[in-house]
Amino acid sequence: MKKALIAASVMTTVALGSTAALVAANAADQAVKPAVVSPVVANHTVAENDSLLLHYVKKSIYAANGDLLGYEETWGDPLTYNQRTDAHFAGEEMSFYSLHNGTTSAKVAWDAQGNVEDGIVVTVAPEDSAPSGPLYELMEKQYQTEEWKNADTVTVDGKKLKKVILTYESNEGTSPSNMYKVKSTETAYLDAQTGLPVKSEIHEEKDGKMVLYSSFVYEYDRKDRDHALFDISGLDLEDYTSEEVKANYPYLPIGGKVPNPLGDLVSEGEITEAQQDAIYIALSQAKQKSIENGLDKSNEAYLKAALAGIVVDGTITQEQADIIVNIFK
Numbered sequence: 001m002k003k004a005l006i007a008a009s010v011m012t013t014v015a016l017g018s019t020a021a022l023v024a025a026n027a028a029d030q031a032v033k034p035a036v037v038s039p040v041v042a043n044h045t046v047a048e049n050d051s052l053l054l055h056y057v058k059k060s061i062y063a064a065n066g067d068l069l070g071y072e073e074t075w076g077d078p079l080t081y082n083q084r085t086d087a088h089f090a091g092e093e094m095s096f097y098s099l100h101n102g103t104t105s106a107k108v109a110w111d112a113q114g115n116v117e118d119g120i121v122v123t124v125a126p127e128d129s130a131p132s133g134p135l136y137e138l139m140e141k142q143y144q145t146e147e148w149k150n151a152d153t154v155t156v157d158g159k160k161l162k163k164v165i166l167t168y169e170s171n172e173g174t175s176p177s178n179m180y181k182v183k184s185t186e187t188a189y190l191d192a193q194t195g196l197p198v199k200s201e202i203h204e205e206k207d208g209k210m211v212l213y214s215s216f217v218y219e220y221d222r223k224d225r226d227h228a229l230f231d232i233s234g235l236d237l238e239d240y241t242s243e244e245v246k247a248n249y250p251y252l253p254i255g256g257k258v259p260n261p262l263g264d265l266v267s268e269g270e271i272t273e274a275q276q277d278a279i280y281i282a283l284s285q286a287k288q289k290s291i292e293n294g295l296d297k298s299n300e301a302y303l304k305a306a307l308a309g310i311v312v313d314g315t316i317t318q319e320q321a322d323i324i325v326n327i328f329k
Contacts, residue, residue: 052079052280053222054229055135060219064212075229076135079284082230083135097232102129103252106232119237123254125245136220140195143188153192160192161199170204185210196220225280227260261327271320278315279324282306303328 055076061069070089077083085096097106103126108119131138143164151163166188169181183205188197197218203210233255241254262276271279286306307321316324 052225052277052284054078054225056221056223057135057139058219058221060217062215062217064214069214074135075223075226076138077225077230078134079280079287080230081132081134084230097230098130098132099230099232100253101126102132103249105130106235106237108232108235108237116235116237119235121232121237121239121241121255123239123241123245123252125249136194136196139197143190143195143197148188151187154189156189156198159198161189162192162195164188164190183210184213227263262324265323270323271316275316275320278310279307282310283328300325 055074055078057074057076058071059074060071063069070087070092072085072087074083074085081101083098087094087096093110093112095106095108095110097104097108099105104121104123106119106121109117111117147168148164148166151165154161154163164187166186168184168186170184172180172182185203186200187203188200190197197216199218200216202213202215204213205211237255239255245252246254262271262279265271266273266276283303283306286302303325304321307316307324310316311318311321
């Protein structure tokens, strides 16, 4: 395996930069009608039974003339913060992963039979990690930075959408020798209740005018938990990991192996599957409350408090709770 230290900016690009690398479109003047977002589905806070369901986003990418170029599917785990994006374009099937609080990223190219054609996994120190958190919350925060300017509120199909605009210069060209900058804007339409994007449009300057370049349409859902969805340990990927990270952060799962401690306890007979589900719900709800209060911690006292309720009601024993605390603290 090749070992090297790769900067955090490179790791972030590997994990999150799928669309920019794969989208190409010609300018025209046809807009794309926004999809309707369900506030119940897309909201961060959901009913108790849904608190562990994965966040899911489908992002469809259109050319300026309305032709569908491809789409991306993203799954986010609200408990572990692991994320995966599958990009589906003509001749391109790729997956992008951000795991272990953003310290491990991977990019995988697949062939038509679903076999790995090429791929790399990058592990860096926590201080160099990519942004990590619940998927919907990360998406919402993206549009709250000062670079995005509030423009207006529009109503589409009876739904109020908040319009925000980002102005920037994009790099065009095929090599460093012929690279040039083009003035560009992205206009995003956000659901007024959730703050999540329904639709966005990219315009670029051409012959002194801003013309439509491409459009994105977003759909949201909740999906059942699937541990294997984020597990890359069985894939043949080139490993870019620094010796410094391995020496100073021995707890990091070098190579992208996703630990499943509760699943292991079920296999060992320490807890049942029903108890596993109850533990996940208790931990997820505690994490959500800590986020809402501006905190996000996993110390021993926090974990004991999170599990106290299901100990009292007899779902798990105190001995089982102590095992869980020792695993996650």
